[in-house]
Structures are given as structure tokens and as C-alpha cells.
Amino acid sequence: MRHAGGRGACSPDRSRPREEAESVFGRQPIPDQPRAVGSTPDGPEPAPARGSRSRWWRAVDWVLAVTGLGVAVWQVAPVMAGVGDVASRLAQLRWGWLSVALMLSAASLAVYGELHRLLLAYGGSRLPGRTVQAVTIAGNAVSLTVPAAGAAAGSAYAVSALHIRGVSLALSAWAVGMAGIVATIVLVVLAPLGLAGDGLLSLPVGGGVSALLLVLVIGAYVLLRKQRVLAWAGRRAVWVARRLPVLRRMTAATPAQAATGFSEWVTGRVLDPGQGTLVMAAAVATWVLDFLALAGCVAAAAAPVPWPAVAVGYLVVQASILVRLTPGGAGPAETGLLAVLIGGGVPAGSAAIAVVLYRAISWVGPAVVGWCVFLALGEHQVAAGHRRSADGQC
Numbered sequence: 001m002r003h004a005g006g007r008g009a010c011s012p013d014r015s016r017p018r019e020e021a022e023s024v025f026g027r028q029p030i031p032d033q034p035r036a037v038g039s040t041p042d043g044p045e046p047a048p049a050r051g052s053r054s055r056w057w058r059a060v061d062w063v064l065a066v067t068g069l070g071v072a073v074w075q076v077a078p079v080m081a082g083v084g085d086v087a088s089r090l091a092q093l094r095w096g097w098l099s100v101a102l103m104l105s106a107a108s109l110a111v112y113g114e115l116h117r118l119l120l121a122y123g124g125s126r127l128p129g130r131t132v133q134a135v136t137i138a139g140n141a142v143s144l145t146v147p148a149a150g151a152a153a154g155s156a157y158a159v160s161a162l163h164i165r166g167v168s169l170a171l172s173a174w175a176v177g178m179a180g181i182v183a184t185i186v187l188v189v190l191a192p193l194g195l196a197g198d199g200l201l202s203l204p205v206g207g208g209v210s211a212l213l214l215v216l217v218i219g220a221y222v223l224l225r226k227q228r229v230l231a232w233a234g235r236r237a238v239w240v241a242r243r244l245p246v247l248r249r250m251t252a253a254t255p256a257q258a259a260t261g262f263s264e265w266v267t268g269r270v271l272d273p274g275q276g277t278l279v280m281a282a283a284v285a286t287w288v289l290d291f292l293a294l295a296g297c298v299a300a301a302a303a304p305v306p307w308p309a310v311a312v313g314y315l316v317v318q319a320s321i322l323v324r325l326t327p328g329g330a331g332p333a334e335t336g337l338l339a340v341l342i343g344g345g346v347p348a349g350s351a352a353i354a355v356v357l358y359r360a361i362s363w364v365g366p367a368v369v370g371w372c373v374f375l376a377l378g379e380h381q382v383a384a385g386h387r388r389s390a391d392g393q394c
Contacts, residue, residue, distance in 0.1 A: 094300045098357065101296030105361045108289035112136060112183070115282040116158075119175040122275050125167045134373050135161045139176075141370020144328040144363055151324060155180065161377060178279075186283040187318060189213045194315050198308035198344075224270050290314075290362065297358040298341065301350040309344020313337040317358075328363045 113136035117129050135158055143154030155176050162172035189210055196206025223229045271279060291314050298305050316336035320329030334355050341351035 092302050093353075094302060097296050097300035101293045101300060101357070102361050104289050104293035104296060105366075108286045108293065109137065109140065109366060111282055111286040111289060112140075112179070115179050115183070115279065115286065116175055118275075118279055118282060119178050120162070120167060120171065122271060123171040123175060125171060125175075127162070127165060127167060131165060132162075134377055135165075137366070137370045138374035138377055139370075141367045141374060144367045144370070147327050151180075157374075179283075182279055183283045183286065184322075185217055186280065187287055189217065190284075190287065191315055194311035198312045200312065221270075221276065293362060294354075294358050297361070298346065298350075298354040300357060301346075301353040303346045303350035303354065306341075306344035306346060309340050309346070313340035313344075316340055328367070330363075333363075334359060 110133065113133040114129070116136050117127070117132040120127055120132060138161065139154040139158035141154075142157050143151050146153045158176045159169070159172040162175070163169045167175075192201060192206040192209040192213075194206075195201045196203045201209070291311070294314050294317075295305050295307070295310050298310060313336070317329060317333045320331075320333035320336060323329070323332070325332070337358070338351055338355050341354060342348055346354065
């Protein structure tokens with residue numbers, strides 16, 4: 001964590017997030033003793049107790065997580081039991097294809113980390129690529145394993161970790177948010193083509209929907225380059241910001257000033273066509289590599305690869321992860337993928353093995369590795385803080 005000197009000692013730099021917010025929304029003198037909403041002349045009203053409610057939500061999250069894992073075991077275990085001798089099945093695995101699937105899955109995550117690095121570089125950061133990769137892997141582990149709010153927790157961790165390493169809070173949030181938005185947009189645009197490949201949509205309809213979504217994305221990009229549109233978005237952003245506890249005291253004196261500050265800040269971060277193309281290509285690559293990893297797992301299970309069914313099964317897994325009722329979509333992801341593969345002609349035993357292999361290399365493995373990186377990054381942060389204190393740097 002960054003520190004600022006004061007009275008001969010190091011104290012946390014609490015002003016930096018405030019200054020960055022002011023750089024976006026404009027500056028305004030803040031009274032020494034502002035009266036908060038819900039306060040009285042004699043002092044603030046007692047805040048309602050939220051501990052019990054938070055505990056209840058955490059309990060619900062973990063119940064959903066355990067339920068999802070139970071559903072996965074309930075659906076996959078009977079199929080695995082009918083496989084026969086597990087040892088002989090493992091002996092029949094095509095280990096070459098499994099190695100290819102493992103490398104493709106690792107490459108997919110690495111390209112996603114590169115997507116973050118590109119966005120940070122376009123924003124002016126020169127953070128080393130290996131550091132960005134480590135933060136991305138750790139944030140991905142948080143996202144894959146924390147119940148319900150995993151996506152928010154993973155993004156919050158990534159923003160905080162980048163900020164601690166010298167990237168401004170605004171740029172960290174922009175890069176992490178944009179990476180998630182771009183990746184989601186790409187998946188949504190490609191999804192109708194996958195459904196059309198399996199016959200769930202006709203090819204003209206699937207292609208037409210994908211083309212329409214692509215046109216809408218390009219139109220939104222063009223609009224974001226127009227100052228008038230950004231001013232409109234700025235007014236809406238200010239309306240939201242003034243209702244957030246962290247930002248409502250940091251906004252400018254008038255919405256017009258805040259909207260101008262917002263639009264100027266965003267204008268400086270709208271990617272040019274070349275940069276946007278490279279970012280979109282990275283997002284496409286991360287999905288394609290992960291999809292091919294699933295196909296490699298099916299091939300490793302000694303089964304022919306029904307490409308249309310694999311495409312639909314992949315979309316089912318990603319939809320389960322996106323809904324986030326359980327960590328990493330556990331339960332719905334395995335059940336849906338298993339059903340689609342069997343429906344696509346893959347023998348039940350081979351389909352179950354393919355499901356287990358794919359979830360092992362795309363969920364369990366990255367989560368374990370990511371948490372190890374998370375712990376290593378934490379120790380590095382503490383060591384860095386100790387070195388700064390020993391050097392007298394705050």
C-alpha cells in the first residue's frame with residue numbers, strides 16, 4: 001500500500017482515491033463537518049445493524065454453493081459408476097489430447113491477462129506483463145471460488161492489487177471493467193453462431209443475430225467518441241455517483257461541471273480503431289482457446305468430437321458461470337454439459353470423463369493455482385511495505 005509522510009511517520013494515503021474521483025467529477029470544497037443524510041443536529045443517527053443480515057447472506061451463498069456441488073456429484077457420479085473399471089478407462093485416455101487441452105486452457109487465461117495488460121498500457125501504465133498476469137490469475141481464482149459475489153470480489157481484488165502496485169485507481173478500475181465488458185460482449189456476439197451450428201437456430205437467423213449485435217457494438221463505440229453523447233452519459237454517471245457513499249461528497253458543485261469532467265476523462269480513454277481491434281482480437285482468442293480446450297477434453301476421453309454439441313455445451317457452461325448461483329457455476333455447468341454431450345452422440349462414460357477433465361483444467365486447477373499466486377502476491381506486498389519502511393519511504 002502506498003504511504004505519505006506526515007509528522008515523521010508513515011500514514012496511509014487516504015487522499016488518493018478522493019483526488020482521482022475529483023479528477024473525474026471536478027473539485028468542490030468539502031465542509032469540515034458535513035451533515036450526512038439521516039443525521040441529526042446532535043450527531044449521526046445510529047446505523048442499523050447489518051451484521052446479522054450479512055451473516056444470513058453468507059449462509060445463503062454457502063448453501064447455494066454446497067447445493068450446486070451436490071447436484072454436480074448427483075448427476076455425474078451415476079454415469080461415472082457405469083463407466084466400469086476406472087483404471088482401464090484412464091489407460092484408454094488419449095494423453096496427448098489431454099496435454100493439448102491443458103495447454104489451450106492455460107493459454108486462454110494467459111491471453112485474458114494480456115487483455116488486461118493491453119488496456120493498462122493504452123491507459124499509460126507500464127506495469128510488467130508478469131505482474132499483470134499474476135494479478136489476473138489471482139483475481140480469476142477469487143471469481144471462480146467465492147459464492148454469489150465472486151465476479152465483484154475478483155474484480156475488486158484485481159483493482160486493489162493493481163492500485164497497490166502503482167496504477168491509478170481510476171485506470172485500474174477502467175482496465176479491469178473494460179476487460180470483463182469486452183470479453184462478455186464478444187461471447188454474446190458469437191453465441192448465436194454456436195446455437196446455429198447445433199441447429200437450435202437456423203444459420204441465417206444465427207448469423208443475422210450475430211451481425212446485428214456486432215453492428216450495435218460498433219455503433220456504441222462510435223457514439224462514445226462523440227462529446228455530446230459523453231456529456232449525456234456524464235450526467236447519468238453523476239446522478240449515480242451522488243447516491244454512492246464514497247463519491248457523493250466528491251462531486252462537483254454543479255452536474256454540468258461533473259458531466260464535463262467525466263466526458264473529458266472518458267474521451268482520453270476511448271480506444272482508437274487499431275487499439276480496439278487488438279483488444280477485441282484478444283477477447284476472441286481467449287474464448288476460442290478455451291472452447292478448443294473443451295474439444296480437446298472430449299477427444300482425450302476417446303470419443304469423436306461432435307463440434308455443434310461441444311459449442312452448445314460450452315455456452316451452457318459459460319451461462320452457468322455468468323449466472324453465478326454457485327462458485328464457477330458448479331452443478332448447473334456439469335449437468336448441462338453432460339446432457340448436451342450425451343445428446344450430441346458422445347457415449348455416457350466418455351461424456352462424463354470429458355466433463356470431469358474439462359472442469360478440472362478450467363475451474364479446479366486455475367482456482368488452486370490462482371489462490372497460491374494470491375498468497376504469494378500478499379507476501380510480496382507485505383515485504384515491499386517493510387522495505388519501504390526500512391528505507392524511510394512513505
